[in-house]
Amino acid sequence: MSVGTASNVDAYLAVDIGGTKISVGVVSTMRTVLYESRILTPPINVWGSLAEQVANALKWSARNGISLLSCGVGCGGPMRVEDGVVSPLHIPDWRNFSLVQAMQQLTALDVILENDAKALVLAEHWSREQNAAAVPAVMMSVLVSTGVGAGVMAGGKLMMGRTGNAGHIGHVIVQENGNMCACGARGCLEAHISGPAIERAIGAAASTANVHTRVVAGTLLGQAIASVAAMMDLTDVTVGGSVALGFGKEFLEAAQASARQHAGLSFLKDLTISAVADRSLAPLVGAAALAKYSVEHASRL
Ligand SMILES: [Zn+2]
Incomplete structure (x- = not known):
């Protein structure tokens, strides 16, 4: 999809947090990954690194006329979705980390958190629907x-x-x-x-x-x-x-x-x-799908 300047493009901010790497992306409502950045998960100060990646994605979106609707976050477990708190087994730096609150403050968007494997099936479902x-x-x-x-x-x-x-x-x-x-x-x-x-x-x-x-x-x-x-x-x-x-x-x-x-x-x-279907981009598409799905199913995920 080309990014027009005349009219805004609607998209989701998508974040995939794993024990090995962290991806931040901007995914259009048509399932196109418009922007992606990927870093290795650092052993310490994980939030600082993620926040910098997210800030860059927000700046890129503003520059390119992208309207961010909401933010989906796929993360390794365990987590307490109701409280927005994560303690990923493979990220020792985060124990009872209030990820949703931190992301909301940084982005001023609604933030939908779920397990990364659930995000993956939502990505696949979205792909089937669209095709x-x-x-x-x-x-x-x-x-x-x-x-x-x-x-x-x-x-x-x-x-x-x-x-x-x-x-x-x-x-x-x-x-x-x-x-x-x-x-x-x-x-x-x-x-x-x-x-x-x-x-x-x-x-x-x-x-x-x-x-x-x-x-x-x-x-x-x-x-x-x-x-x-x-x-x-x-x-x-x-x-x-x-x-x-x-x-x-x-x-x-x-x-x-x-x-x-x-x-x-x-x-x-x-x-x-x-x-x-989306191969290595599937976790990022899945994070966007979480945001999309939560709007379509207004009750708790
Ligand atoms: Zn086991």
Whole structure:
């Protein structure tokens, strides 16, 4: 989309905060990423770095005639959405950090905070709607990155669960007496296929993992997805996040083969696992989708 000067362009301010990187973007109401900045998550003074990135995005928007409608923030958990407070497992600098209040003061916008995996499925849903693609009754997007989580949409609505924590596919058990997980259990999917878990297993950066490691990780993901698919009666699964996208074709093909192998019921025969439509931009589009979704569903997310 070209940025006109004659009339304003409506857009959302979008922020994606992960344990490895932080992205700030401006995403139009047509789902186009107009502006993006990305930094590595600093070990200290995370807010100072984020605030600088956000200030630059606000200046850029003002210069280019962009009207910012509201702000969506996707962040790693845990968090207390009701209070706007985050304590991301992979950002030790933030414990009970009042992120929503700080962002509201900085931007003077409404700020909508949610788990980054929920943002991912909203991005996928938005993409389907916009491309007039079939939107299934139930769909799931899985984020495989520093952590492993999922967002599920049913009937066009985000599944929240009793406390807002629905979607923790990272803690589906995939290995008996497997790796110790940060949650206290053993053999959780996250303890085997998250970026840090892969690093511990191979003693090097996850991005250097060989084909065997990628296939084993994909196979475990497919196993967990098959269980969830049977439980939820869903066949449409998309996968994003730095580990999933970085591991690429071998990972996705192994996940697909394993999911089909483990999902024997007739209603699961079309179970399909593919990469998220917006690839590495999906978390940012998802943050914008949070802002869009909260307006369309005025009740609490
Ligand atoms: Zn766990």
